[in-house]
Amino acid sequence: MPKFSPHRLIAIAEEIFTAAGVEEGEAGIVSEHLVLANLAGHDSHGVLRIPEYVEWMEAGDVVPGQHVSIIHETPVVAVMEGGWGFGQVIGLEAFEVAMEKARENGVGIIAVSQCGHIGRVGHYPYLAAEQGLVTVMFVNTHGGGKLAAPWGGRGRRLSANPISVGIPREDGEPLVLDMATSAIADGKLKDMHNRGVPAPAGCIVDADGNPTTDPAAYIGPPEGALLPFGGHKGFGLSFVIDILAGALSGAGCSREGVNRIGNGFLAVVIQPEQLRAGDGFYADVAGLVQHVKGSELAAGFDEILVPGEPEIRTRQQRMREGIAIDDTAWGKICAAAERYGVRLIASE
Numbered sequence: 554m555p556k557f558s559p560h561r562l563i564a565i566a567e568e569i570f571t572a573a574g575v576e577e578g579e580a581g582i583v584s585e586h587l588v589l590a591n592l593a594g595h596d597s598h599g600v601l602r603i604p605e606y607v608e609w610m611e612a613g614d615v616v617p618g619q620h621v622s623i624i625h626e627t628p629v630v631a632v633m634e635g636g637w638g639f640g641q642v643i644g645l646e647a648f649e650v651a652m653e654k655a656r657e658n659g660v661g662i663i664a665v666s667q668c669g670h671i672g673r674v675g676h677y678p679y680l681a682a683e684q685g686l687v688t689v690m691f692v693n694t695h696g697g698g699k700l701a702a703p704w705g706g707r708g709r710r711l712s713a714n715p716i717s718v719g720i721p722r723e724d725g726e727p728l729v730l731d732m733a734t735s736a737i738a739d740g741k742l743k744d745m746h747n748r749g750v751p752a753p754a755g756c757i758v759d760a761d762g763n764p765t766t767d768p769a770a771y772i773g774p775p776e777g778a779l780l781p782f783g784g785h786k787g788f789g790l791s792f793v794i795d796i797l798a799g800a801l802s803g804a805g806c807s808r809e810g811v812n813r814i815g816n817g818f819l820a821v822v823i824q825p826e827q828l829r830a831g832d833g834f835y836a837d838v839a840g841l842v843q844h845v846k847g848s849e850l851a852a853g854f855d856e857i858l859v860p861g862e863p864e865i866r867t868r869q870q871r872m873r874e875g876i877a878i879d880d881t882a883w884g885k886i887c888a889a890a891e892r893y894g895v896r897l898i899a900s901e
């Protein structure tokens with residue numbers, strides 16, 4: 554299993570994307586995002602995605618060189634289209650608009666459609682929180698609900714419909730909740746399949762609706778489905794996220810006949826000082842962190858972590874020790890590179 558420094562991995566990703574026709578600056582944004590996902594421990598949204606992104610470009614589903622265009626705007630709202638550009642570029646540009654509105658008017662609400670896959674969702678609320686802004690973000694798959702079964706069903710009807718919330722802190726890195734509403738993310742199952750490890754129980758069903766831990770029985774053919782996390786509650790959350798991200802943005806809700814992969818999203822960015830004068834917000838956040846961390850530990854645990862902390866820990870570790878890429882993913886990355894005349898060597 555080859556191991557890379559983050560710097561080397563970004564350079565590899567950039568080399569492939571530029572060879573495939575992406576302009577250097579844009580290739581850098583996408584590559585950095587993917588490697589930051591690896592650093593955070595979310596390999597499912599890291600460089601594993603390079604071959605898929607290149608294939609989407611080849612199919613014309615993702616179009617390099619696009620920027621957001623605002624199609625409707627008020628002081629606090631912007632409805633935007635991304636021209637099916639790389640989601641990492643469109644996502645950042647859209648967030649710039651939201652953050653500007655939040656700084657000027659207390660809140661910025663953005664609804665975005667025609668946007669390629671935005672990758673690790675928590676990246677955007679994290680950036681806003683670094684600038685002192687709270688974010689609530691809802692994401693769907695632009696109508697292509699082809700992964701998760703509804704509660705009580707076994708057919709693929711919804712996507713993993715993630716939600717992310719970013720909370721700034723006065724002293725310390727932002728708190729970021731960043732989670733799919735399926736019991737497991739589709740990309741994680743592909744990663745587990747590559748590594749030959751079973752999925753956790755209660756996350757997927759096979760094509761007949763039987764519970765399974767075999768990632769291959771989910772991937773198919775015949776295809777199984779993801780289950781919502783937390784039964785009917787996760788399903789309910791996924792269902793309303795599909796409406797918030799899809800129906801409000803114009804990307805559309807999960808439905809039949811949508812094959813193009815992309816993300817529709819809604820983000821509400823808030824400047825906390827507009828709601829709480831002084832440092833009351835930050836004091837309450839710090840108090841809650843201390844309160845939950847002070848709980849007696851349950852059996853089998855040696856620490857209580859708050860949302861975003863596992864990613865920070867993994868990033869610190871992988872910055873020191875490097876990022877290991879499993880052999881299957883590395884083989885696919887090399888094959889994608891070779892199609893564009895790039896020969897990769899699995900060493901620093």
Ligand SMILES: NC(=O)c1ccc[n+]([C@@H]2O[C@H](COP(=O)([O-])OP(=O)(O)OC[C@H]3O[C@@H](n4cnc5c(N)ncnc54)[C@H](O)[C@@H]3O)[C@@H](O)[C@H]2O)c1
Pocket residue numbers: 595597598670671672673674675692693694713714715729730731732733734737738739741816857858859860861862863864
């Ligand atoms: N772009 C898309 O369409 C899309 C779709 C689905 C998922 N994703 C991404 O996939 C990634 C993985 O999602 P996931 O649902 O598998 O994430 P996950 O289950 O690993 O983590 C979800 C959340 O739980 C927190 N967490 C994890 N372990 C914890 C612990 N022990 N104590 C306290 N908090 C803990 C994490 O900080 C995170 O906020 C995310 O980055 C998500 O944005 C993207």
